[in-house]
Amino acid sequence: MKAIVTGHTKGLGASLAYNLLARGVPVLGVARTRAPKLAAEFPELFDEVELDLADGTALAQWLDGHALADYLDGTGAVLLLNNAGMVSPVGPLEQQDPQAVLRAVALNVAAPLALSAAVARASSGAQRRILHISSGAGRNAYPGWSVYCGTKAALDHHARAVAMDEQHGVRICSLAPGVIDTGMQAEIRATPTASFPMRQRFVDLKETGSLADADECAERLVDYLLGAGYGDEVVADLRSLG
Structure with a gap:
């Protein structure tokens, strides 16, 4: 078994990578920066x-090479954790920088979809479990968060669509992990209320100690990812899983 974790250098991604490594699962991290502590440990x-x-160009060039196939060669099971994401740009349409919109869509959508296809192609015959780190924001619309x-x-x-394909050996889940105490939450709290009217809700969550711990969340998430029932619920919320 091998795992690929995007955005592994901070926040939930760092906790997910560490949790898998601590269980003896080899991990390939993909991010803009490196994780020297994980490399040392x-x-x-x-x-x-x-x-x-x-x-997108850099990702396409990497996927056109042999690095991914070489890493996955010979493994019997592959875990892909599409964790990397960004909340910006925040605000109504006229405040959104079109270039920032393009970057957000590339990171939040194009990259996980492309990586899912690339991993499936590069690991034919292996058991493949694909995890999208989603959000309640994908199921409930919030002002200022249209992107x-x-x-x-x-x-x-x-x-949902991938699951309908019923491809042998592929299980997928788009999972909302809850509101976690990470750098993204700090970014949300720093957003002007004029751009994100629901800002105070997230300030209150921090002040009342209601944010989930990233390491604890990663533990539950990896337990689910490795469990027999993974993918039975294709769009799920970690807080409601048994």
Whole structure:
């Protein structure tokens, strides 16, 4: 078994990568930066690629090479954790920088969809479990978050359609992990209320200690990913799973 984790250098992605490595699962991390602590602690299990997943050209060039197929060669099971994402741009349409919209769609949608296809093609015959880190924002519209809501909803619908293909050896789930105490939450709290009218809700979650711990969330998420029932619920919420 081998795992690929995007956005593995911070937040939930860092916790997911660490949890898998601690269980003895080899991990390939893909992000703009590197994770020296993981490399030092798990030198035999951890590999990483420094790649900006919001850069479609760079991602296409990497996928056109042999690195992914070489990494997955000979493994009997593959885990793909599409975790990398961004909440910006935030605000109504006239405040959104079109270039920022393009980057968000590339990172939040194009990259996970392309990686899912690439992993499936490069690991034919293996058991493949694909996990999209989604959000409640993909299922409920929030003012100021049209891009974030739209991109997360795309992941949910992608998972539904992939599951309908019933491809042998492929199980997929688009999973909302809950509201986690990460850098993304700090970014949300720093957003002006004029751009994101629901800002105070997230400030209150922090002040009342209601944010989930990233390591605890990763533990539950990996348990589910490795469990027998993974993918039975194609669009799911970690908080409601048994």
